[in-house]
Amino acid sequence: MAANTSKTARASVRAGQGTGGALSVLGEYKYLIPLAQGRYAYVRNLTTGKTAHLKTSSDAFVEEIRTLSAAGHGAKIRAELGSLNEQHPNDGWADTEKRLVDAGVFEG
Numbered sequence: 001m002a003a004n005t006s007k008t009a010r011a012s013v014r015a016g017q018g019t020g021g022a023l024s025v026l027g028e029y030k031y032l033i034p035l036a037q038g039r040y041a042y043v044r045n046l047t048t049g050k051t052a053h054l055k056t057s058s059d060a061f062v063e064e065i066r067t068l069s070a071a072g073h074g075a076k077i078r079a080e081l082g083s084l085n086e087q088h089p090n091d092g093w094a095d096t097e098k099r100l101v102d103a104g105v106f107e108g
Contacts, residue, residue, distance in 0.1 A: 008035070009053070028076075029044070029046060030080065031043060031044050031045075031046070031073065031077050031080055032044075032080055032081070032084065034088065034091065034093075035053075037088070037090070037091045038056060038084070038088060038091030038092045038093055039055065039056060040053065040054065040055050040056060041053075041054060041056055041061070043061065043064045043068075045064065045067070045068060046068070046071075046073065047067075047068070047071050052064055056092075056096045057096075057099075062100060062103050062105060065077060065100055065105050066105045069105050069106055074105070077106075078097065078106055081096065081097040
């Protein structure tokens with residue numbers, strides 16, 4: 001791992017390594033790890049095994065979620081967005097979900 005990564009990034013990766021390569025809570029794989037009050041997120045891609053650090057308002061975030069949705073993970077990601085909105089109502093997760101829906105990410 002590069003020496004210039006943040007402590008938060010290293011801790012997140014280590015947490016994922018301890019559970020077979022995926023951050024899970026009660027056996028559920030977590031696709032989104034929220035950062036900076038919802039402005040950024042780690043997006044964990046189960047199909048590639050990679051974790052992307054993306055701004056939630058970026059086109060790259062939309063495309064990463066679109067890729068996961070196309071691979072059959074859309075319903076779980078949408079449920080996770082709803083859960084994040086309930087847990088952190090002031091972080092803009094409802095707006096993020098609306099933007100993804102408007103972009104047609106979950107259609108398929």
